[in-house]
Amino acid sequence: MSNKKHIKMTVNGEEQEFLAEPRELLIHTLRERLNITGPHIGCETSHCGACTVTLNGKSVKSCTVFVAQADGADITTIEGLGNPDSLHVLQESFKEHHGLQCGFCTPGMITRASKLLEENPNPTEEDVRFGMAGNICRCTGYQNIVKSILAAASEMNAAKEAAE
Amino acid sequence: MIPAAFEYYRPKDMAGVLSVLQEHGDDARVLAGGHSLIPMMKLRMAEVPHLIDLQDVEGLGGISVDGDTVRIGAMTTQHDIIDNAALAAAAPIMREASLQIADPQVRYMGTVGGNVANGDPGNDMPGLMQCLDATFTLVGPDGERTVEARDFYEAAYMTDREDDEILTAVSFKAPKGGYAYEKQKRKIGDYATAAAAVLITKTDGKCSAASIAMTNLSDTPIWSEAAAEALVGTSLDDAAIAAAVAAMLGDIDPTDDNRGPVEFKRHAASIILRRAIETAWSRA
Amino acid sequence: MNKELTREERADALGGMGCKRKRVEDARFTQGKGNYVDDIKLPGMLQGDFVRSPYAHAKIVSIDASAALALDGVVAVLTAEDLAPLGLHWMPTLAGDKQMVLADGKVLFQGQEVAFVVAKDRYIAADAVELVEVEYEELPVLTDPFAAMESDVVLREDLLGEGGSLPDGAHGPRKHHNHIFTWEVGEKDATEQVLQEADVVAEEMVYYHRTHPCPLETCGCVASMDKVNGKLTLHGTFQAPHAIRTVVSLISGIEEHNIRVISPDIGGGFGNKVGAYPGYVCSVVASIVTGVPVKWVEDRMENLMTTAFARDYWMKGKISATKEGKITGLWCHTTADHGGFDACADPTKFPAGFMNICTGSYDIPTAYLAVDGVYTNKAPGGVSYRCSFRVTEAAYFIERMIEILAIELNMDAAELRRINFIKKEQFPYQSALGWEYDSGDYHTAWDKALKAVDYDGLRAEQAQRVEDYKAGKTRKLMGIGLTHFTEIVGAGPVKNCDILGLGMFDSCEIRIHPTGSAIARLGTISQGQGHATTFAQILATEIGLPADSITIEEGDTDTAPYGLGTYGSRSTPVAGAATAMAGRKIRAKAQMIAAYLLEVHDDDVEFDVDRFVVKGAPEKFKTMKEIAFAAYNQAIPGIEPGLEAVSYYDPPNMTYPFGAYVCVMDIDVDTGVTEIRRFYALDDCGTRINPMIIEGQVHGGLTEALAVALGQEIAYDDMGNVKTGTLMDFFLPTAWEVPNYETDHTVTPSPHHPIGAKGVGESPHVGGVPCFSNAVNDAFRAFGLRHTHMPHDHWRIWKTANGLGLHG
Secondary structure, X not given: OOOOEEEEEEEOOEEEEEEEOOOOEHHHHHHHHOOOOOOOOOOOOOOOOOOEEEEOOEEEEHHHOEHHHHOOOEEEOHHHOOEOOEOOHHHHHHHHXXXXXXXXXXXXXXXXXXXXXXXXXXXXXXXXXXXXXOXXXXXXXXXXXXXXXXXXXXXXXXXHHHHO | OOOOOOEEEXXXXXXXXXXXXXXXXXXXXXXXXXXXXXXXXXXXXXOOXXXXXXXXXXXXXXXXXXXXXXXXXXXXXXXXXHHOHHHHHHOHHHHHHHOOOOOHHHHHHOEHHHHHHOOOOOOOHHHHHHHOOOEEEEEEOOEEEEEEHHHHEXXXXXXXXXXXXXXXXXXXXXXXXXXXXXXXXXXXXXXXXXXXXXXXXXXXXXXXXXXXEEEOXXXXXXXXXXXXXXHOXXXXXXXXXXXXXXXXHHHOOOOOEOOEOHHHHHHHHHHHHHHHHHHHHHHO | OOOOOOHHHHHHHHOXXXXXXXXXXXXXXHOOOOOEHHHOOOOOOEEEEEEEOOOOOEEEEEEEOHHHHHOOOEEEEEOHHHHHHHOOOEEEOOOOOEEEOOOOOEEOOOOOEEEEEEEOOHHHHHHHHHHOEEEEEEOOOOOOHHHHOOOOOOOOHHHOOHHHOOOOEOOEOOOOOOEEEEEEEEOHHHHHHHHHHOOEEEEEEEEEEEEOOOOOOOOEEEEEEEOOOOEEEEEEOOOOHHHHHHHHHHHHOOOHHHEEEEOOEOOOOOOOOOOOOHHHHHHHHHHHHHOOXXXXXXXXXXXXXXXXXXXXXXXXXXXXXXXXXXXXXEEEEEEEEEEOOOOOOOOOOOOXXXXXXXXXXXXXXXXXEEEEEEEOOOOOEEEOOOOOOOXXXXXXXXXXXXXXXXXXXXXXXXXXXXXXXXXXXXXOEEOOOOOEEOOOOHHHHHHHHHHHOOHHHHHHHHHHHHHHHHOOOOOEEEEEEEEEEEOOEOOOOOOOOEEOOEEOOEEEEEEEOOOXXXXXXXXXXXXXXXXXXXXXXXXXXXXOOOHHHEEEEEOEOOOOOOOOOOOOOOHHHHHXXXXXXXXXXXXXXXXXHHHHHHOOOHHHEEEEOOEEEEOOEEEEEEEHHHHHHHHHHOOOOOOOOOOEEEEEEOOOOOEOOEEEEEEEEEEEOOOXXXXXXXXXXXXXXXXXXXXXXXXXXXXXXXXXXXHHHHOOOOOEOOOOOEOOOOOOOOOOOOHHHOOOOEEEEOOOOOOOOOOOEOOOOOHHHHHHHHHHHHHHHHHOHHHOOOOOOOOOOHHHHHHHHHHOOOOO
């Protein structure tokens, strides 16, 4: 289309540059332009959180951000949290505690949880439920998601203590 | 859900914002956090040929607490509000209300400016601002002006703001006494079925001043002067609270929707207000 | 040297049935490397998007696509006129009706597909949709099935015979032009007589509102016609890939061997992804027309408004009993709102699914059920949302009727259930409505549940609460929700269960590799249930190779054996049985190989965990790993090389999982806000394959039940507009609204299933909905409430309380 804009952004540590219509939604930029398909499209009205990414240090629903708004932004998706040789503690913890079933909400869920634990390393169960309330899961009933996040918090804290 | 194409602007200063607004009139809209506007654009219920992103505009952020004067820049997010210790001390009702807005991700993006300027009756900040007797600062081609929150809202999505103006800040005196923001909603992420903002000052065991505003119970927020007056001078006995609730019910005008019929909403409003008054009084 | 492992250690090393094996699926999902349909990107792929009707009932006067076609990047705009020459403007439904693929002269529900735009990307497609001009002429709208049965307005002119006559439908005679079928089971006269002679009869209309499965991933597909080789590949969100292949072949004329259907990872199904939708047909046609791949993925609003609603059953019931509380008869007449087309996903011979399981867990000697299907101006569907066919409706009906009967008898509802349960020794039990329940021990489960929650204590607390309420000390009431459900799952025996003529067997094919690992392929498809984990556990136990050495593959019709897919909790009962049976074929051949290697007679070796041992000489053995290698490297007289097997399992009967649930709920009488204080769920799904996964299924099913009971609905206004089209209004609870659940179990194996497993995925939903609803109803029992309809959202609860005079 006509009014394409030059966009620059850093995604999972890699610089990306391209031309895009400003109206392009960030979730489509990630998924279709950059082939980063971890974040998913669930509701499209900013209710479900399946598209959650970390944008300039905030948990954001990328279905409700125009690519033009993210020009210059630093973005982390599930793909940037861990890799097959070294998973993020949360990735391990979700596996360990059966914190997922169909897997569709999982990338957004873990990405959001990583930010939650960054801001609150010692959450109570209530903190986790409240802090994760922007992410909908249809399969698990949340019980094991909450368990996974609390367990990850303990593990991260133990690792921190051991390092000190 | 794909929005229609638009021209995008990201000015660095207010002059840049104003020039686009002046050129395109109501074909132009400003974008703050975007979590009200973007879904409407995606559903193609809002047509915005010219979109002005405010994120780079100087001077729109920040929370300042100076003596008893609080000023919050329009681009301040609900997350910022929740996170700000000085604000929490000066006006704890701001934090209490912000925690009840939407969900964590939306609160990282949702701004005070967007919430108050949009004119959506479902938004929580407008009622809260009326309760706090806040003043809005608007900047337009003719310079800056202020307008009282209590005079700002005309109808759903209709406010005193001109098409070529933008709302840059809200300010209010740090409230004294007890406070409460009580909200009934169906789930996280929902608008209020009924919400009440209440401030009460207690002097010698009696209510010396009060302010009450209701959310999502009319096409504008409702600051109920009569409800507050019913409390002043009393020791908030049952009769006084009942009188305040009755006065509030005289001021609201809810409509049927998926949250329930009018009858229910009026009942919920009375319960929520009663609880908010009781909580505020207990904190006064 | 390795130390000799004990038998138990060897069994543990296999990771077989009964252990909490971690899921093999999770590595990719936790890293964002799942492969869902919208992740699929093929070279040159176009994007499809629908023009949909804003009206619920209207004539199409004209469609003008010229402006859309003029838009740069738009490749085609298909309408019914374009599909008609191919005979594809209508398609058969699973229920024996037909459905418009694109509006053929009229529309019957809001959101109906009118035209299909194909463009270079989804942005251009969306712009083009706005440019297609459709002129409609509005027609009177029927949203109420009772009114529809009285109305002169004809919704389906296509079903009228000559002179406006009413030819029979797929399920027999039709009573009215908006009537679809009548389905009757049981003894009408005898039941009516029993009711007449009974000491006590309770009567109630129980409405199970319209809702939607709403998996987090919507429906979609990528159709790719390879014109060079004449092959069609269809990736999509299909809960039954083989059935989709057959359907596509039948309606498109492409020979079945030239069609490859692939279900990639599926982001939840819950019944939403069983049916065939216009988007699939249009994508296939568009790919055939354009010669390039075409993707269609619905958005959330389209999903909620058009693909596969669930329930919408008006169940009028009468239940009779002696004054001591022994149930004597059950009568039910259901008016089923099917929307504009009958697209229910049920086995052919069951137009109301297994609604005739509505006698529940009770020994009811005489019963009668009639169901009338009705057309209205609503979306078609009627899928089983996390349940076997209409089993949720049946369980809700009987569990509400029991509670109402308890009120009528002035009895405790737990005791009423206890005295009417089918007894352990009555199994296999013939129900009055025609089912043979395989096994059960209801009294044990019930007593365990009531003891676990201290039922008597709860009732005492509740009584105190009522006193406190009356004394003005509290405004919160306490509800105790009880449910004892019996499901019927695992459809099903080919003799009476088919879909579009395809028998509902399922299958498993196993190949053992020379080094002692294996691949097994099934006719099912996981949507989060963890098949790759649990089916490997079944095999590990059956064939003695470690689960970690067994790959499970599903969803590719070119490689998997034919099967009917995953829904109705049928995977474990049917494909799980096929897996065990195929495993046993492997084992039988392995036995011969082992005997040869050990130089003894076949009958002189026996299977022992992971090996065959010489009877009486356990030090002489061959491990399955050794046997696998021998199968490929030894010339064994009379035995073919290789080690493979396939089984097609036709179950002799359904399975009948059951459970006992208790919910404790506090209700704010003034705001209608509910709080789940406690939820205890005891499930008996027979043999337990993986307790961790079972528990996860229970948590999830209960949460979906909570949503349905407490607010989730597809609501229409009188004009047929959908009022709940986004997740703002369609209730999906978040972590904040959901409690922690207590899970428990008893084990009553299915006697006819090879491993005794019954299936569990849907139990918590089937049992959960009535349990939550009963808790709400129970809270108001002391104030004279008999029954209040779901969904129990705030305003409806408030209205109930208001109607009982609880607001002063």
